[in-house]
Amino acid sequence: MEDRTDVLLEVDHIRKDFVQKAKKTRTNRKGKVTVKAVDDVSFTIRPGEALGLIGESGCGKTTVSRVVMNLIRPTEGKIIFKGTEVTKHNIMEFRRSVQMVFQDPYASLDPKMSIREIVEEPLRVHTKLSKKDMDAVVIPVLERIGLSREDLDKFPHEFSGGQRQRIGIARALVTKPDLLVCDEPVSALDVSIQASILNLFKTLQQDLGLAYLFISHDMSVERHMADRIAVMYLGRIVELAETDELFSNTLHPYTMALMKSIPVPDPRQKLTREYLKGEPPSPISPPSGCPFHERCAFATEKCSQERPEFLDVGGGHCVACHNWAAIREGK
Amino acid sequence: MDNILEVRNLRTYYHTRTRTVPAVDGVDFTLKPKEILGLVGESGCGKTTVARSVVGLINRRNTKIESGEILFKGQELNGMDSHRLCGIRGKGISMIFQDPFVSLSPVYTVFSQIYEVMKAHDPEITKAQARGRIIELLQNVGIPSPELRLDDYPFQLSGGMQQRVMIAIALANNPDILIADEPTTALDVTVQAQVLDLLLQLRDRYEMAMILISHNLAVVASICDRVCVMYGGVVVEEASVYDIFDHPMHPYTKGLMASIPSISGDRKEELFSIKGNVEVIEPPVTCCRFCKRCERATEECRLSEPPLVEVGPGHKVRCFNRDRED
Numbered sequence: 148m149e150d151r152t153d154v155l156l157e158v159d160h161i162r163k164d165f166v167q168k169a170k171k172t173r174t175n176r177k178g179k180v181t182v183k184a185v186d187d188v189s190f191t192i193r194p195g196e197a198l199g200l201i202g203e204s205g206c207g208k209t210t211v212s213r214v215v216m217n218l219i220r221p222t223e224g225k226i227i228f229k230g231t232e233v234t235k236h237n238i239m240e241f242r243r244s245v246q247m248v249f250q251d252p253y254a255s256l257d258p259k260m261s262i263r264e265i266v267e268e269p270l271r272v273h274t275k276l277s278k279k280d281m282d283a284v285v286i287p288v289l290e291r292i293g294l295s296r297e298d299l300d301k302f303p304h305e306f307s308g309g310q311r312q313r314i315g316i317a318r319a320l321v322t323k324p325d326l327l328v329c330d331e332p333v334s335a336l337d338v339s340i341q342a343s344i345l346n347l348f349k350t351l352q353q354d355l356g357l358a359y360l361f362i363s364h365d366m367s368v369e370r371h372m373a374d375r376i377a378v379m380y381l382g383r384i385v386e387l388a389e390t391d392e393l394f395s396n397t398l399h400p401y402t403m404a405l406m407k408s409i410p411v412p413d414p415r416q417k418l419t420r421e422y423l424k425g426e427p428p429s430p431i432s433p434p435s436g437c438p439f440h441e442r443c444a445f446a447t448e449k450c451s452q453e454r455p456e457f458l459d460v461g462g463g464h465c466v467a468c469h470n471w472a473a474i475r476e477g478k
Numbered sequence: 479m480d481n482i483l484e485v486r487n488l489r490t491y492y493h494t495r496t497r498t499v500p501a502v503d504g505v506d507f508t509l510k511p512k513e514i515l516g517l518v519g520e521s522g523c524g525k526t527t528v529a530r531s532v533v534g535l536i537n538r539r540n541t542k543i544e545s546g547e548i549l550f551k552g553q554e555l556n557g558m559d560s561h562r563l564c565g566i567r568g569k570g571i572s573m574i575f576q577d578p579f580v581s582l583s584p585v586y587t588v589f590s591q592i593y594e595v596m597k598a599h600d601p602e603i604t605k606a607q608a609r610g611r612i613i614e615l616l617q618n619v620g621i622p623s624p625e626l627r628l629d630d631y632p633f634q635l636s637g638g639m640q641q642r643v644m645i646a647i648a649l650a651n652n653p654d655i656l657i658a659d660e661p662t663t664a665l666d667v668t669v670q671a672q673v674l675d676l677l678l679q680l681r682d683r684y685e686m687a688m689i690l691i692s693h694n695l696a697v698v699a700s701i702c703d704r705v706c707v708m709y710g711g712v713v714v715e716e717a718s719v720y721d722i723f724d725h726p727m728h729p730y731t732k733g734l735m736a737s738i739p740s741i742s743g744d745r746k747e748e749l750f751s752i753k754g755n756v757e758v759i760e761p762p763v764t765c766c767r768f769c770k771r772c773e774r775a776t777e778e779c780r781l782s783e784p785p786l787v788e789v790g791p792g793h794k795v796r797c798f799n800r801d802r803e804d
Contacts, residue, residue: 203666203667203668203669204637204666307755307756309755310755337520337521337693337756338520338693338694338695338734338737338738339520339733339734339737339751339752340751340755341737342737342738342739342749342750342751342752343749343751343753345739345749346748346749346751349747349748364666364667365667366667366741367738367739367740367741368739370739370740370741370745371739371745371749390745391745394741404668405667405668406741407671408667408668408670408671409667409671409696409741410670410671410674410694410696410697410699410700411696411699411700411741411742412695412696412699412723412735412738413699413723414699414700414702414719414720414723415720416699416700422668422671422672422675423668423671423672424672426636426638426639426668426669
């Protein structure tokens with residue numbers, strides 16, 4: 148396995164079940180159903196590394212980010228940050244070092260707070276700085292993300308979507324975190340704005356040595372941003388590899404299907420008919436065996452009975468598929 | 479072949495208490511039978527307003543079609559009385575909207591929502607007659623076991639299935655033109671591919687023309703025949719899908735293409751980004767609408783608005799510096 152000293156964040160076999168009320172029936176006397184939102188997910192993030200997390204809606208990627216942030220407690224498993232497990236005793240220190248950037252820049256900034264108040268707020272929680280000292284911290288951060296001192300007393304409605312997302316990033320950066328958890332940070336933005344925000348994330352990574360957990364449903368965004376990518380399906384990671392390795396040597400049939408279904412900005416590559424049929428099954432009653440077998444082109448008898456292990460098949464390329472060897476041979 | 483839809487010099491303005499916003503400010507385009515036309519642009523460029531003006535679905539209290547002709551099979555739709563327009567809407571031209579969950583009524587079943595559209599154009603039709611046709615429709619849009627889905631409510635269906643129901647509603651009266659406003663934006667990529675392929679198949683089966691509105695160039699590339707790129711309420715470039723991706727000429731089109739992270743080829747360290755933001759320019763316009771964000775802008779661009787000039791067969795560009803190499 149990897150060198151433990153070189154790990155910033157370790158997510159160790161986390162599971163998160165949500166229990167819902169349901170109709171009481173003869174087979175379901177308690178009137179409860181369990182949704183396995185996240186089912187045995189483990190990964191590590193090294194300092195300065197961007198880990199991409201990709202999957203369709205409902206696959207559990209947002210739940211993973213919430214568990215990582217300790218916003219919800221996992222049913223099982225633990226989060227280890229810089230070698231120590233995150234518990235309620237050291238949560239404040241953890242929250243200072245791990246900050247979050249949200250999806251919707253319109254919903255994630257309080258319209259009644261000025262930019263100064265928004266960006267200062269983490270400092271008020273985590274430090275005892277005086278008002279004057281706070282300005283000395285806030286202004287360089289604002290300048291770094293492309294706003295200026297004059298913007299301090301403005302309010303969110305005076306900014307465009309891209310600028311608001313920059314303010315959200317400034318708020319996350321102000322406590323000098325080591326890790327940013329970004330949940331779909333560019334999916335609400337227009338393409339021309341999206342490019343400038345992605346560039347900003349890249350520069351911050353290089354200049355500040357920031358690590359990212361970068362959640363997205365967009366394969367091309369992940370390819371641009373992430374050093375390693377984890378692909379999730381129905382609450383589990385099905386494939387994890389270095390970005391170039393994942394794209395050149397895809398092993399899991401779901402990852403392949405995901406790549407094939409992305410439209411390419413080239414009219415000569417018309418739609419392939421090899422896209423995935425059907426839709427993701429419900430996490431309330433996941434299929435037996437491999438959760439993907441019903442939609443999989445490579446599925447065999449074994450796949451419907453036995454759940455595949457998540458194996459390292461060499462060079463840190465991990466995959467959860469019975470047929471990975473045959474797929475690699477077939478290339 | 480004759481054009482099935484011609485839009486000439488369409489201007490639709492929003493009037494607020496303090497100002498006038500020219501959402502669409504002089505748009506021309508044509509649509510041939512069985513053609514798929516893409517309208518691309520970022521939010522606020524006026525693409526949805528164009529579509530809503532065509533079908534007359536604008537809020538008359540604050541929105542006005544200032545000028546322009548909308549000719550559907552030779553009939554003028556602009557200014558047509560609402561009763562006659564209702565006869566065309568849903569039958570001649572129908573529309574699918576972006577978010578199926580919001581567009582479908584939560585309190586009616588799939589059957590009654592499709593039946594409503596059929597009955598609007600054919601008051602004689604009975605439920606029993608409609609049932610068979612609706613089952614066939616649902617089958618055509620790829621809903622498995624449609625007999626069972628018929629009496630479901632929208633919340634019982636997934637996003638992809640809801641969008642298929644929306645498409646079925648739009649197809650219920652065999653329209654000549656289908657306007658699809660961001661039909662896949664709310665869907666996952668794997669489902670998006672299914673819906674795009676479905677639209678292509680349906681175009682052939684129902685022999686209809688289509689206007690696809692999208693901000694996603696890749697979606698446009700995968701199914702459209704011709705593309706109009708919009709910026710600031712005007713078309714800045716129009717060409718066949720091959721020309722526009724092979725030889726984009728307008729700096730905005732070029733910028734849009736360069737700013738998409740690519741899925742193949744080299745991984746770039748930095749993406750191209752168009753500087754600045756989309757701004758509202760109030761009429762009268764006396765400069766190129768893109769000049770503040772354009773790297774090629776010259777004095778000429780700041781003094782007058784460039785016309786849309788035909789530079790090749792079917793390829794039109796609105797830029798003074800279109801021939802300059804850089």
